[in-house]
Amino acid sequence: MDIRQYINSAIQKLGAEVPFVELEVPRIARHGDLSTPVAMVLAKRLKKAPRVIAEELASILSAEAPFEKVEVAGPGFINFTFKRRFLYAELRALLNNPSRYLRKDLGQGQRVQVEFVSANPTGPLHLGHGRGAAVGAALANLLARAGYDVEREFYVNDAGRQVRLLGESIFARYKEILGVACPFPEEGYRGDYIKDLAADLLREVGERFKDSDFDLAGEYFIRFGVDRMLKLMEHDLRDFGVVFDRWQSEKALYDEGLVKKCLEELRKKGKLYEEGGALWFRATEFGDDKDRVVIKSDGSHTYFASDIAYHWYKIQRGFDELINIWGADHHGYVPRIKAVIRALGYPEERLGVLLVQIVTLLRGGRPVQMSKRSGEFVTLREVMEEVGADTTKFIFLTRSHDSHLEFDIDVAKKESSENPVFYVQYAYARINSIFRKAEEEGIQTGKEGDLNYLEEETEIGLIRKILFYPLMFEGAVRTREPHRITFYLQELAGLFHPYYNTHRVLGVEPAALTLARLSLCDAVKTVLKEGLSILGVTVPERM
RNA sequence: GCGCCUGUAGCUCAGCAGGAAAGAGCAACUGACUUCUAAUCAGUGGGUCGGGGGUUCAAAUCCUCCCAGGCGCACCA
Numbered sequence: 251m252d253i254r255q256y257i258n259s260a261i262q263k264l265g266a267e268v269p270f271v272e273l274e275v276p277r278i279a280r281h282g283d284l285s286t287p288v289a290m291v292l293a294k295r296l297k298k299a300p301r302v303i304a305e306e307l308a309s310i311l312s313a314e315a316p317f318e319k320v321e322v323a324g325p326g327f328i329n330f331t332f333k334r335r336f337l338y339a340e341l342r343a344l345l346n347n348p349s350r351y352l353r354k355d356l357g358q359g360q361r362v363q364v365e366f367v368s369a370n371p372t373g374p375l376h377l378g379h380g381r382g383a384a385v386g387a388a389l390a391n392l393l394a395r396a397g398y399d400v401e402r403e404f405y406v407n408d409a410g411r412q413v414r415l416l417g418e419s420i421f422a423r424y425k426e427i428l429g430v431a432c433p434f435p436e437e438g439y440r441g442d443y444i445k446d447l448a449a450d451l452l453r454e455v456g457e458r459f460k461d462s463d464f465d466l467a468g469e470y471f472i473r474f475g476v477d478r479m480l481k482l483m484e485h486d487l488r489d490f491g492v493v494f495d496r497w498q499s500e501k502a503l504y505d506e507g508l509v510k511k512c513l514e515e516l517r518k519k520g521k522l523y524e525e526g527g528a529l530w531f532r533a534t535e536f537g538d539d540k541d542r543v544v545i546k547s548d549g550s551h552t553y554f555a556s557d558i559a560y561h562w563y564k565i566q567r568g569f570d571e572l573i574n575i576w577g578a579d580h581h582g583y584v585p586r587i588k589a590v591i592r593a594l595g596y597p598e599e600r601l602g603v604l605l606v607q608i609v610t611l612l613r614g615g616r617p618v619q620m621s622k623r624s625g626e627f628v629t630l631r632e633v634m635e636e637v638g639a640d641t642t643k644f645i646f647l648t649r650s651h652d653s654h655l656e657f658d659i660d661v662a663k664k665e666s667s668e669n670p671v672f673y674v675q676y677a678y679a680r681i682n683s684i685f686r687k688a689e690e691e692g693i694q695t696g697k698e699g700d701l702n703y704l705e706e707e708t709e710i711g712l713i714r715k716i717l718f719y720p721l722m723f724e725g726a727v728r729t730r731e732p733h734r735i736t737f738y739l740q741e742l743a744g745l746f747h748p749y750y751n752t753h754r755v756l757g758v759e760p761a762a763l764t765l766a767r768l769s770l771c772d773a774v775k776t777v778l779k780e781g782l783s784i785l786g787v788t789v790p791e792r793m
Numbered sequence: 794g795c796g797c798c799u800g801u802a803g804c805u806c807a808g809c810a811g812g813a814a815a816g817a818g819c820a821a822c823u824g825a826c827u828u829c830u831a832a833u834c835a836g837u838g839g840g841u842c843g844g845g846g847g848u849u850c851a852a853a854u855c856c857u858c859c860c861a862g863g864c865g866c867a868c869c870a
Binding site for chain 1 (some may be wrong): 865
């Protein structure tokens with residue numbers, strides 16, 4: 251259904267144009283099936299009264315095939331009512347080829363990289379990472395279905411101080427087990443998982459490092475810790491239903507000389523300078539608050555240095571668009587990375603940063619304090635096991651990414667019987683149940699039912715909702731907001747359940763009505779499945 | 794002090810490039826299972842959209858100031 255096309259061509263006939271035709275689904279039935287305020291937008295441009303423009307557009311549009319009625323109302327709204335025949339034909343089109351109907355090729359093969367989670371490999375993933383994972387994965391799925399060529403990447407901070415601290419922490423625990431005195435690093439990681447790692451490492455290498463210095467043994471301990479942490483994170487993410495195409499190592503950027511090469515590139519462009527023994531990037535030239543150090547006076551690189559190289563490398567790899575999903579606590583970092591993009595000679599829009607706001611975990615109505623260093627944090631795995639991956643993801647995707655999220659674990663569990671995710675899944679399971687029963691009764695469940703039998707107002711409402719999926723989809727893609735899918739699915743399920751309660755599909759007369767309703771159910775099921783799979787939520791055959 | 798995010802029903806949140814009379818879920822109350830799954834449905838109550846200005850034919854939505862909460866402002870990672 252491409253209604254905009256009709257409207258656009260009508261606007262052209264008036265000798266005007268508009269960048270975007272806004273369409274909305276009116277809340278009130280009297281206002282038709284679909285509505286546009288575009289005449290009011292045009293009023294200024296055409297220097298005519300909005301109602302006059304609306305009337306002109308309406309008279310052109312009322313001749314078009316899909317419309318039963320095209321009315322002008324209020325200050326200049328144009329309200330459309332579809333012909334039933336049109337709705338049936340559209341529904342038929344969807345049934346015949348769901349993915350063509352539901353997935354619009356908006357990306358046209360453009361290459362997009364979504365980088366998300368990218369947690370330091372120094373401890374288990376916590377709930378905040380889970381939110382990033384859910385949002386990133388859903389966004390990647392969404393874009394993939396919109397015709398983008400998507401890559402999902404996890405950036406591994408396996409160089410620098412944090413992983414060194416990880417190594418030192420394991421080292422200290424290792425010695426502790428062997429009864430060798432060794433001070434625990436000041437800012438080391440104190441979680442119990444470090445002790446487990448140390449014990450595992452001991453099992454693997456025995457007492458080989460009992461008397462070693464960290465300078466000597468460090469490399470091994472760091473490597474060991476990072477590998478184990480990466481495996482753990484990958485495993486947790488996999489169980490959460492999130493899989494990456496690529497894991498990019500920061501260390502590799504150094505080892506392969508990319509950091510050096512990139513800094514060289516910037517130097518050539520005159521965007522670096524030395525001062526006070528350090529090497530600086532002219533970030534202020536590109537809108538950042540201050541210039542930033544890339545190589546400290548002691549000769550070591552800042553994190554920023556590898557981040558510059560990383561983004562440069564990503565662009566080199568040929569992506570049309572980069573999307574970084576970051577925790578909101580990194581928002582101060584955005585201007586300097588954008589500055590880098592520009593300094594390297596690329597448009598700033600090449601990079602989009604989606605900031606995912608903080609998750610507060612409530613247990614027993616109280617916020618649970620989280621601090622990685624002290625080892626007090628709630629892991630993604632704990633929550634996943636306690637409330638389930640589907641519920642966890644759904645909760646994350648029922649908020650817009652820039653809204654602070656309160657994750658009340660008691661509510662998430664307690665409500666499990668009335669949880670929104672189950673509400674949607676249940677609709678799916680119920681439809682399956684109908685189809686199972688139909689097969690038992692030997693009813694042919696193909697999609698060929700004569701849709702003209704769908705005459706009830708609730709059925710028409712359901713059809714409309716289904717056919718508006720692409721409209722919602724487009725918006726979700728345009729704004730990069732997967733949570734719109736979540737709300738849509740709840741609304742769709744919210745139309746299906748009442749329908750189910752008041753209308754029987756099987757055993758009604760005439761038999762053709764059953765077939766028509768089966769087709770409708772099939773369409774609902776298809777859309778539910780499509781949406782849930784974008785969110786990464788499972789579709790249960792029965793519940 | 795500066796910057797970013799948030800402030801909508803008792804609670805958790807939507808509100809789709811400003812648009813027609815503010816929405817959902819939960820919680821509360823009242824009803825519905827000999828029928829394809831009651832993890833469901835029907836109904837009731839509940840809001841000065843943080844506050845003040847401004848722009849507009851039209852503002853929850855844009856601008857501005859203020860208030861409140863969160864998060865950032867390193868030759869840290």
